[in-house]
Amino acid sequence: MNSCRFCKPLGDGDHQFIKRFACGNLYLNKSQHYYGYLIYIYHKHVKDFSEIDEADLLQVHQDLLYITQVVKRVFPETDLINIASLQNVVRHLHWHIIPRREGDANWGGPPWPHDKIKLSQEEMNKIIQRYQEEFNRDN
Numbered sequence: 540m541n542s543c544r545f546c547k548p549l550g551d552g553d554h555q556f557i558k559r560f561a562c563g564n565l566y567l568n569k570s571q572h573y574y575g576y577l578i579y580i581y582h583k584h585v586k587d588f589s590e591i592d593e594a595d596l597l598q599v600h601q602d603l604l605y606i607t608q609v610v611k612r613v614f615p616e617t618d619l620i621n622i623a624s625l626q627n628v629v630r631h632l633h634w635h636i637i638p639r640r641e642g643d644a645n646w647g648g649p650p651w652p653h654d655k656i657k658l659s660q661e662e663m664n665k666i667i668q669r670y671q672e673e674f675n676r677d678n
């Protein structure tokens with residue numbers, strides 16, 4: 540049996556669902572050290588980028604482009620967006636989408652390591668709602 544936690548829908552206490560895309564699901568990252576931090580999880584269980592279906596390659600990049608544009612619309616104070624795909628902890632292809640702001644905890648450097656910052660469920664819901672409203676604006 541596949542025990543990969545990214546192969547099944549994520550529940551409470553983990554990353555929280557925002558939107559389904561053709562090739563992946565978008566979640567609000569459980570840690571909000573970088574406000575608005577997202578994670579996009581590929582639908583298929585593959586270990587890293589070398590195993591992505593070539594047919595999905597363009598769609599995944601189009602999704603990531605669109606997501607980063609929405610991040611900047613929801614959080615216009617974003618100075619830079621980091622995108623990282625590491626698979627060091629969970630070996631299922633996914634991308635971290637990290638809004639960076641000048642003066643943030645490690646501005647000018649990589650986003651890691653960082654403290655895990657959990658917001659209240661109410662604060663998480665507010666961010667999710669802002670993202671969903673912005674995505675719905677385009678539908």
Ligand SMILES: [Zn+2]
Pocket residue numbers: 543544545546583584585630631
């Ligand atoms: Zn998986």
